[in-house]
Amino acid sequence: MKTINASNENGARVIFKSILLFSLLLLFLFPIKSFAANSIVSGRIKGLTNDTLFISLSAFDSNGKAVYESLISDTLVMKEGWFSFEIENDYFTSVNIIPAGGTAKISRSGIFSAYLSDFIELFVDKGEKITVDANYDGKVIQYTLKGSPLVEMYSDYRNQLFEYQRKRFDALKEIAKLREAKEPIIEGQSMLKAAMDPIRRITSDFIENNLNSPITPHLIYTNYYNDTEAIVAYSIKLGREALESPLAFEYKRYLNYAQNSDKYKREAKIKEDAFRALNGKTAPDFSLRTIDGKELRLSSLKGRYLVLKFWGSWCGWCLESMPKLLEYHQKYRNNIVVVAIACSDKEDKWRNTVSKFKMEEFINVFDIDNSVSKQYNITEYPTYVLITPEGTAEPIDGYDIFKRLDQIFGKEVVEFL
Incomplete structure (x- = not known):
């Protein structure tokens, strides 16, 4: 033939x-x-x-x-x-x-x-x-x-969108008709918003719930192409399987471009400098809801050493270090209070992770809109801020927090292995 x-x-x-x-x-x-x-x-x-x-x-x-x-x-x-x-x-x-x-x-x-x-x-x-x-x-x-787990998973995601994509089609048609008639397009714009909001929500939920899926870098790239900040932010959340997928190629290429752009470097340096500048200054106060629904104001804890841990259930390094932090909390339970601040997270995943890792002995709060993370200029996870009883902040990188606690309280330094 x-x-x-x-x-x-x-x-x-x-x-x-x-x-x-x-x-x-x-x-x-x-x-x-x-x-x-x-x-x-x-x-x-x-x-x-x-x-x-x-x-x-x-x-x-x-x-x-x-x-x-x-x-x-x-x-x-x-x-x-x-x-x-x-x-x-x-x-x-x-x-x-x-x-x-x-x-x-x-x-x-x-x-x-x-x-x-x-x-x-x-x-x-x-x-x-x-x-x-x-x-x-x-x-x-x-x-x-x-035919494959990959396309079937993608198909399931796409099938959630079709209802709203039809509504988008109708909305765009209505907007075109109104424009041709030289009439206000407010009604058409309202129709379009009603279609686009669920599309964005479904896509965002899929990404957040499938950070290790091979499909996810592709969806991030196609949906956040013009949002450099989002492209970079997701790079620390994606799992290894996702980043090693062939579908991550274009995402990683754009990520590399974004991270090496002069604009990104300037912004990253500004945030890093602002985070370091906290050292020796009064820690910014904030108010967040705890896991049991109570209001926590940071200043209400003044008088004891505080360890703020900025983390997320999606962050592998955060979870890997959690047992060590629990160990140190027990070691210095009469000296420190740990405030675990969940960032860029889903509430159900946050609650499940707190339970799974037995974090109930910490004060667990949810930074639902990342306002506190932005207030402290956090760019990497996990990140720690040590606060003295007088309220003075000391930014600390990763596992250095354990050495610093040993230095302060005069115990033998225990290396993290």
């Missing part, structure tokens, strides 16, 4: 329809020779029949070089709403399937602009077989993916 190939200088190809029988015989006769394990993407799109689909592929080699030079890798024509194609390369690949007759706009140069609901997005690794069950109603393409 005839095959339709789209090739580039790296030899990556998208092969539509089927593989020649001769190729299958070669694989059978010469099993020792290394061949690329083809991935298969197939499925149907209800609402479309013999429409053309644009296929966009994105992959990077081990050196970070793009495997595909053009954004649109090839096209295919569906048959009665069904399609199937194969991807032959050795790389994890992001795939976008864009109906030519849909709402996505594609320029002659191959660049397309669209909302996420205007096309099908999926991810495929070497040898995987991904199936798509989609429906296009003229507003959004709603779809379910099967």
Whole structure:
């Protein structure tokens, strides 16, 4: 049978329809020779029949070089709403399937602009077989993916959005109609806000609840592309599995750019200098709710040594050091009070972690909007601030807090191992 190939200088190809029988015989006769394990993407799109689909592929080699030079890798024509194609390369690949007759706009140069609901997005690794069950109603393409834990998790997330993406479509249409009629667009803007707020909330909740998922860096990159502060802030929250995922490539590239930009360096130095400048000054006062719902004002604890620990249930280093802090709290229980300040957290996760690590002997407070973290110019976690009985602050890095407590109270220094 005839095959339709789209090739580039790296030899990556998208092969539509089927593989020649001769190729299958070669694989059978010469099993020792290394061949690329083809991935298969197939499925149907209800609402479309013999429409053309644009296929966009994105992959990077081990050196970070793009495997595909053009954004649109090839096209295919569906048959009665069904399609199937194969991807032959050795790389994890992001795939976008864009109906030519849909709402996505594609320029002659191959660049397309669209909302996420205007096309099908999926991810495929070497040898995987991904199936798509989609429906296009003229507003959004709603779809379910099967074939790997990664695409199924992504599919579950996307399926939470479709209801609000339809409302966004209606809102944008209403705004366009009002503008054409030269009438106020307030009603349309209200409709758009009612659609966008749940979309942002669902995405934010997914990110916060899946900080170690391979999908999460991709969602952070695509949703916070213009928010350098958020891109950098998430870098200390993401787990190892997330950061080592192929989907983290573009996020890490942008993160590197952000962290090395002159603006970021200036802002980071300003915050670091402000944090260090606390040394010897009166600790800023604040008021937060404790885990049992009481109001805590920092100044009410004056007269004893205080250890403020800025931490989060999402922070691996914070949790690793928690047993040591509990040990030191017992060691110097007559001398210090530990105030554990949870930052950038979810309340249920915070409460569960306090219980899991048996932190009830601390004063546990929740910095729900990070106002105290910002007040103290905290940029890394965990971070400690030691406060004297007179209310004077001493910023301390990481595990140095344990040595400092031993120095103050004249006990033998215990190294953290």
